[in-house]
Amino acid sequence: MRWALLSNSRLHHDSSNGHNRQQQDDTPLALRGNTVNPISVAPKIAIICGSGLGSLATILDEKIDFPYEQIPHFPQSTVPGHAGKLVVGKMGKVPVICMQGRFHYYEGYPLWKCAMPIRVFKLLGVEMIVVTNAAGGLNPDYKVGDLMIIKDHVNFPGFAGESFLRGPNDERFGPRFVALNSAYDTELRKLAKSVASELGMNDFVHEGVYTMVGGPNFETVAELRLMKLLGIDAVGMSTVPEVIAARHCGIKCFGFSLITNECVTSYDTDDEPDHEEVMEAASRRQNDLVRFVTAFVDTVKSAELISK
Numbered sequence: 001m002r003w004a005l006l007s008n009s010r011l012h013h014d015s016s017n018g019h020n021r022q023q024q025d026d027t028p029l030a031l032r033g034n035t036v037n038p039i040s041v042a043p044k045i046a047i048i049c050g051s052g053l054g055s056l057a058t059i060l061d062e063k064i065d066f067p068y069e070q071i072p073h074f075p076q077s078t079v080p081g082h083a084g085k086l087v088v089g090k091m092g093k094v095p096v097i098c099m100q101g102r103f104h105y106y107e108g109y110p111l112w113k114c115a116m117p118i119r120v121f122k123l124l125g126v127e128m129i130v131v132t133n134a135a136g137g138l139n140p141d142y143k144v145g146d147l148m149i150i151k152d153h154v155n156f157p158g159f160a161g162e163s164f165l166r167g168p169n170d171e172r173f174g175p176r177f178v179a180l181n182s183a184y185d186t187e188l189r190k191l192a193k194s195v196a197s198e199l200g201m202n203d204f205v206h207e208g209v210y211t212m213v214g215g216p217n218f219e220t221v222a223e224l225r226l227m228k229l230l231g232i233d234a235v236g237m238s239t240v241p242e243v244i245a246a247r248h249c250g251i252k253c254f255g256f257s258l259i260t261n262e263c264v265t266s267y268d269t270d271d272e273p274d275h276e277e278v279m280e281a282a283s284r285r286q287n288d289l290v291r292f293v294t295a296f297v298d299t300v301k302s303a304e305l306i307s308k
């Protein structure tokens with residue numbers, strides 16, 4: 001397999017995280033230039049599959065897989081439930097690219113690397129991301145298996161100065177300072193709610209605020225109580241860097257969390273969250289999620305919210 005080089009200086013800024021600038025600049029990401037399996041049709045939507053949610057990629061027609069280990073310098077998936085490949089194909093009539101496996105800060109990647117695939121997608125012509133994740137439910141109305149359309153986020157790593165955008169700004173992707181007050185597109189959220197309604201999913205679909213923590217540990221009771229006080233509905237360890245990268249380069253964002261566990265906010269219980277429970281909950285809801293995302297993508301196309 002041969003890969004054409006696309007200068008990666010367009011993808012990354014210099015980082016003060018100890019990463020080798022030369023390696024960054026050498027990273028070949030021109031999937032269109034793959035002479036074995038070129039991406040001939042530009043994907044319009046990128047779907048980032050959360051923990052245990054990889055089945056969203058398996059339903060594509062005319063699928064082509066690009067395992068991460070075959071993409072030089074691409075990060076590798078290390079978390080169970082993240083297969084580690086890009087899958088390109090069609091969801092209905094829409095060309096899409098799925099990340100079956102995302103990158104998390106706790107795996108050891110700096111935030112710029114966690115969300116670097118978003119810039120690859122931008123260069124491939126992607127106009128919208130559908131970002132999904134598994135999350136712990138803080139809102140007392142949420143149950144395991146519920147779906148939360150993300151209305152907004154609280155970026156805890158950002159409070160400590162960590163950002164995908166830290167370092168020199170690459171003006172070719174977007175401005176130094178980026179507005180995030182409407183990061184999660186209002187029109188797309190409205191449309192998703194009407195799709196959920198049409199599919200009879202109203203009793204388990206909510207809208208709320210997601211927060212990202214660094215992980216990999218789950219939260220203490222005191223931390224979860226603090227988050228509740230702040231109006232946070234669900235907590236996870238991802239998504240925010242991808243959304244910031246996307247908004248910076250003008251990609252529209254729609255996101256949802258699958259509530260895989262109820263956060264333990266009391267000291268009077270032996271309940272503990274674990275990753276197996278997270279994956280089991282994701283697996284139980286996969287058929288509904290596939291139905292929801294397929295109908296959403298179809299409606300986005302009909303509403304002409306992506307180009308023809």
Ligand SMILES: O=P(O)(O)O[C@H]1O[C@H](CO)[C@@H](O)[C@H]1O
Pocket residue numbers: 049050051079102104132133134135215236237238239274275278
């Ligand atoms: O956010 P995704 O990738 O869905 O995964 C979530 O599930 C894992 C914990 O079980 C963490 O990685 C958390 O972020």
Ligand SMILES: Nc1nc2[nH]cnc2c(=O)[nH]1
Pocket residue numbers: 134135136137213215217218219235236237260261263273278
């Ligand atoms: N931080 C965090 N991430 C999760 N991912 C799935 N469930 C959880 C949770 O309870 N906390």
